[in-house]
Amino acid sequence: MTTGHVFIAVSLDGYIARPDGAIDWLEGWPDVGHDYGFAAFMESVDGLVMGRSTFEQALRFSDWPYxxxxxxxxxxxxxxxxxxxxxxxxxxxxxxxxxxMNELSHDGWQRAYIDGGRVIQSFLREGLIDDLVITRLPVVIGSGLPLFGEVTGDVRLAHISTSAFASGFVQSCYRASAA
Structure with a gap:
């Protein structure tokens, strides 16, 4: 079966976007040339699974990023x-x-990048996320779209590693114990 993997940034208060979906708070940070492991992560996956809102946000970029x-x-x-x-x-x-995931497995995918709040939440509830890389940015945006929503039971994660960067970003990697 294809495995699901998350690589995402969140505000210090746990939001992935403003209430209207805007991600402008991700821009303008120091150390812009550093990708925090994103290129290596992208090399490790066969493709992406995202929700409609995340797709519409990606369409706003000047160039298609994938x-x-x-x-x-x-x-x-x-x-x-x-x-x-x-x-x-x-x-x-x-x-x-x-x-x-069954369809992607049939298509030969081994690793899928799962992106977008509601999509990540639904895949996590189904036990389809193997690991998460969560980069917390030192900004409080007050309200927005949370990374995690309601779950039917506790989702236990095993801590793999945490790195702190000069930019103030803190990146933690977790393995989903149910996966």
């Missing part, structure tokens, strides 16, 4: 909603998390 295949999970979008410039690189699925 060279790997992207699966957008949405109940309202179809492949016809994907910009023509991304045809063949982005596809839409309305399947449940486990069905998506």
């Amino acid at each position: 060279t790997k295949p992207v699966i957008v999970l949405s109940r309202t979008m179809t492949d016809a909603d994907v910009p023509s410039a991304l045809a063949g690189r982005v596809r839409v699925s309305d399947k449940a998390p486990r069905e998506v």
Whole structure:
């Protein structure tokens, strides 16, 4: 089965975006040239699974940021909603998390980058996340979209490592014990 992996930034108060989905608070930090392991992480995955909101946020970037295949999970979008410039690189699925992972496994994917708050939450609830790299930025934004939402029971994580950077970023890696 394809394994799920998370690499995400959060504010000190646990938000991944402002209430309107904006991620402007991620910009303008010192040490901009440092990628905090993101390039190596991207090399380790076969593609991305993200939600519609995360996809729409990525479309706002000046250039499409991904060279790997992207699966957008949405109940309202179809492949016809994907910009023509991304045809063949982005596809839409309305399947449940486990069905998506089974399909990706059948397609030969070994590791999938799981991105977007609600998508991460749903994959975590299903026990489909193997590990998480969470980079906490030293900013309090007060409200927004949380990384973690309601769970049906405790989700225990095993701490792998934590690194602190001169920028003030603190990056922690966890293994999901249920995975």
